[in-house]
Amino acid sequence: MPIATPEVYAEMLDRAKREGFAYPAINVTSSQTLNAALRGFAEAESDGIVQVSTGGAEYLSGSTVKDMVTGATALAEYAHVVADKYPVNIALHTDHCPKNKLDGFVRPLLKISQERVAAGQNPLFQSHMWDGSAVPLEENLSIATELLEEARKANIVLELEIGVVGGEEDGVVGEINEKLYSTVEDAMATVEALALGERGRYILAATFGNVHGVYKPGHVKLRPEVLKDIQDAVAAKHGQEKPFYLVFHGGSGSTLEEIREAVSYGVVKMNIDTDTQYAFTRPVADHMFKNYDGVLKVDGDVGNKKSYDPRSWGKAAEQGMAERISHACENLLSAGKKLR
Numbered sequence: 001m002p003i004a005t006p007e008v009y010a011e012m013l014d015r016a017k018r019e020g021f022a023y024p025a026i027n028v029t030s031s032q033t034l035n036a037a038l039r040g041f042a043e044a045e046s047d048g049i050v051q052v053s054t055g056g057a058e059y060l061s062g063s064t065v066k067d068m069v070t071g072a073t074a075l076a077e078y079a080h081v082v083a084d085k086y087p088v089n090i091a092l093h094t095d096h097c098p099k100n101k102l103d104g105f106v107r108p109l110l111k112i113s114q115e116r117v118a119a120g121q122n123p124l125f126q127s128h129m130w131d132g133s134a135v136p137l138e139e140n141l142s143i144a145t146e147l148l149e150e151a152r153k154a155n156i157v158l159e160l161e162i163g164v165v166g167g168e169e170d171g172v173v174g175e176i177n178e179k180l181y182s183t184v185e186d187a188m189a190t191v192e193a194l195a196l197g198e199r200g201r202y203i204l205a206a207t208f209g210n211v212h213g214v215y216k217p218g219h220v221k222l223r224p225e226v227l228k229d230i231q232d233a234v235a236a237k238h239g240q241e242k243p244f245y246l247v248f249h250g251g252s253g254s255t256l257e258e259i260r261e262a263v264s265y266g267v268v269k270m271n272i273d274t275d276t277q278y279a280f281t282r283p284v285a286d287h288m289f290k291n292y293d294g295v296l297k298v299d300g301d302v303g304n305k306k307s308y309d310p311r312s313w314g315k316a317a318e319q320g321m322a323e324r325i326s327h328a329c330e331n332l333l334s335a336g337k338k339l340r
């Protein structure tokens with residue numbers, strides 16, 4: 001299928017909320033991890049979301065070039081070509097973008113899509129995230145208002161974040177505190193500033209103890225009921241059931257119970273990176289250890305071309321990552337639900 005059009009993406013999100021499932025959103029950093037994601041979604045017969053972080057985009061441009069817009073554009077153009085060969089709908093998204101990177105990432109990408117739409121084409125990406133969790137809520141929502149209008153002009157969905165996700169991204173490392181839980185007041189202020197879709201479509205990363213990465217059991221305390229409280233409070237005031245389309249960050253390492261409970265409160269997108277990174281790298285480690293004297297020229301020998309050809313271990317890596325993604329589709333109940 002071609003990459004999801006704005007209409008198909010809207011239908012994907014609406015259907016997920018209506019039918020109570022969510023899409024995995026998989027971070028990719030190369031054509032190969034993208035191919036793995038497409039394969040994983042196709043094998044699960046699930047539509048899905050592929051996303052690029054600012055660091056991923058920089059890496060994609062070439063590790064010495066380091067230009068986020070170049071890398072994100074290249075990945076998206078490549079995806080627009082190869083996605084055609086898979087029987088599922090894939091939306092392209094960009095992940096966490098803090099304030100100091102907006103001018104070098106989300107704003108120029110929005111401009112590229114606005115130009116495409118003005119020329120009668122579809123946008124390059126279907127959604128972008130503005131991560132204002134490091135600035136005060138008022139400023140977060142004021143920047144969100146401006147970006148929502150720009151996104152609307154390009155038929156793009158905006159993701160925003162209230163509360164803070166733990167881990168490297170938001171600089172909250174090691175500590176678990178109340179900032180990791182969004183409040184009903186934050187949610188009310190969000191609706192005040194952005195309405196509920198009438199001024200442009202957005203999805204909301206409301207946090208409930210989420211932390212990026214995988215930790216030993218007991219470290220992360222997810223409280224999905226925070227999402228229910230937020231949905232119920234806004235529903236009571238605005239008369240819409242489950243008003244927000246919610247995003248679950250830090251999906252790696254979460255239990256099936258936590259995932260299913262969050263989905264039941266209106267999560268439509270769950271980000272997974274760390275677990276799929278491991279699933280890609282694990283078979284490579286296996287290959288290198290098992291073929292030690294093939295990938296290395298041990299004791300003056302010549303090694304084995306078949307062992308060090310990047311395709312030989314790359315295929316195993318893709319398969320490992322694809323399997324983890326199919327598993328995520330089952331956990332999130334998107335498996336078997338591809339639109340058409």
Ligand SMILES: O=C(CO)COP(=O)(O)O
Nearest residue numbers: 212213250252271273274
């Ligand atoms: O939230 C994420 C990307 O935005 C992914 O988090 P994990 O690496 O914990 O899965």
Ligand SMILES: O=C[C@H](O)COP(=O)(O)O
Nearest residue numbers: 053055056096169212273
């Ligand atoms: O937001 C978290 C994702 O895992 C992205 O990570 P990254 O910035 O290292 O690419």
Ligand SMILES: [Zn+2]
Nearest residue numbers: 131133165170
């Ligand atoms: Zn954040």
Ligand SMILES: [Zn+2]
Nearest residue numbers: 165249250271
């Ligand atoms: Zn995240």
